[in-house]
Amino acid sequence: SQTIHQWPATLVQPVGSPLSLECTVEGTSNPNLYWYRQAAGRGLQLLFYSVGIGQISSEVPQNLSASRPQDRQFILSSKKLLLSDSGFYLCAWSVSRVTEAFFGQGTRLTVV
Amino acid sequence: AQSVAQPEDQVNVAEGNPLTVKCTYSVSGNPYLFWYVQYPNRGLQFLLKYITGDNLVKGSYGFEAEFNKSQTSFHLKKPSALVSDSALYFCAVRVPAVRKLIWGLGTSLAVNP
Numbered sequence: 369s370q371t372i373h374q375w376p377a378t379l380v381q382p383v384g385s386p387l388s389l390e391c392t393v394e395g396t397s398n399p400n401l402y403w404y405r406q407a408a409g410r411g412l413q414l415l416f417y418s419v420g421i422g423q424i425s426s427e428v429p430q431n432l433s434a435s436r437p438q439d440r441q442f443i444l445s446s447k448k449l450l451l452s453d454s455g456f457y458l459c460a461w462s463v464s465r466v467t468e469a470f471f472g473q474g475t476r477l478t479v480v
Numbered sequence: 481a482q483s484v485a486q487p488e489d490q491v492n493v494a495e496g497n498p499l500t501v502k503c504t505y506s507v508s509g510n511p512y513l514f515w516y517v518q519y520p521n522r523g524l525q526f527l528l529k530y531i532t533g534d535n536l537v538k539g540s541y542g543f544e545a546e547f548n549k550s551q552t553s554f555h556l557k558k559p560s561a562l563v564s565d566s567a568l569y570f571c572a573v574r575v576p577a578v579r580k581l582i583w584g585l586g587t588s589l590a591v592n593p
Contacts (some may be wrong), residue, residue, distance in 0.1 A: 374523075376487035410585055410586050411566075411584075411585040411586060412524075412580075413568070413582060414580050417580060427580070429529075434482045456521075458523055458524070460523075460524075466512055466531070468514055468526045468529050468572060469526070470526060471488065471516075471524040472523050473522055473523045474521070474522065474523045475520070476521065
């Protein structure tokens with residue numbers, strides 16, 4: 369069966385520090401991968417999606433970047449965090465663009 | 481513009497009563513519709529989907545949803561609510577030509593004992 373791992377679960381980082389959140393998927397090949405941010409426990413904002421290794425699409429210009437160095441690995445990064453980067457970050461995968469997405473457990477990022 | 485609306489921020493229902501969480505959409509083309517549930521500080525869990533076929537879709541944990549093309553709605557329902565159903569519910573829609581899901585803002589469901 370397929371599983372998705374996302375870590376860490378919680379992170380507190382100072383303003384100006386770098387960020388690296390990692391997500392890996394097991395049990396499937398060539399998944400579509402997604403990074404979302406959820407602010408204030410509500411709406412989901414799609415940040416990046418990837419349909420293959422090295423293929424990243426950015427939905428919203430901001431202080432973050434994403435990379436997919438391996439088929440089932442998706443990394444969210446920042447060189448210098450801002451206070452406004454605080455939020456709940458969710459990684460997800462899907463088999464294709466028409467199927468449901470499956471989510472990781474999320475990372476609560478607090479920038480102080 | 482393509483959009484999904486969840487008109488109720490919060491729904492309150494007594495345990496044992498039927499529940500409905502509403503979702504309407506506005507998209508071009510035939511939509512693929514999804515419901516997800518989120519418990520506090522957790523990722524979203526997939527509940528059910530409508531792609532094609534029977535308008536009544538059954539999903540996890542006793543939930544079901546009815547696709548109504550004329551009303552462009554996809555309401556989530558359960559015949560008898562449990563306290564453990566209390567969570568945040570999201571409706572999402574995908575149009576085949578678009579890679580990403582369009583999300584509603586979520587409805588907080590509170591089931592009172």
